[in-house]
Amino acid sequence: MANLVVHFEIYGSEPERLVEFYSALFGWRITRAGEMEYWLVETDPAAGAGEAPSAGINGGLAQREGPRPEPGAPVNGCDLVVGVDDVDGMFAKSVELGATEALPPADMVGVGRIAYVNDPDGNLFGMLSPVLSDGTNVLDTPSARSV
Template sequence: MANLVVHFEIHATEPQRLVDFYSSLLGWKFEQFGEMGYWSIDTGDGSTRNSPQQAGFGINGGLTKRQGPAPAPGSPVMGADLVVAVDDVDGLFAKALQLGATEAVAPNDMQGVGRLAYLLDPDGNVFGLLSSMLSDGTNQMVADGLADESAPAALDSRSDGTNPLVADGLSEETNPMAADGL
């Protein structure tokens, strides 16, 4: 069995603040578990639902009450960060700043990967935005032969609904993301 990532968790000093932030920015849906300081996160259509009968390309997660102080500004990352496939890195980057995020790495093009940016959410957690569409309009997935012209910039599927990275059985040698150490 492959050791796939199937869930993520975001730690929040003020949970409602991050529920509002991610709901507004990415359209995620949150559901609190009773009176617990824990919320499930539904990231949207196409995400896995922890069921072998339902295929998906993204994962869902949770938001939990932080058990200590938020990361201090300028401190190193303590834990993992997540990167979200989006259609418009620059537009969502600007929206995130308006919603209270802080720039970590400005949007930039990475040949062989796509357009990428990193932010700190209002509680200091690092997260990234990634699109296969470069700033000059080149779709990196199409340019690398991993998708056809109709592929969405969010890296998630071909026009036939298949994930090009899975459908093509790419190995570390042929996957440009793996080859670039991502």
């Protein structure tokens, strides 16, 4: 294991609300870890199970210790970017579920289509697809194959 990211954590003032949000948005399986204010987040059944190849990592969701991020505040820590098939559709679904727009869907040449939202507790996260709005898949370009 060569310095790979193997776990993430999301903090919430109302963790149960975020459990509902992320489960509904991404279909993640989230289960409470005993009596602690901590939930295990399974994004990919193969992740963490020693199965290869895994399409992602699993993580946790915990009670926030302190105030939630204020709208427009700078990011304090790391943010997640989740790989999705349809950035525009997932962006719209996230807003319907209570997220707020941070960066609307946009094409990034050589990267893909990306959008950012703040979850219902103010945590910033992104969604990324290799497919641009014109249908071009950046993974199919010669420069992507040479990386």
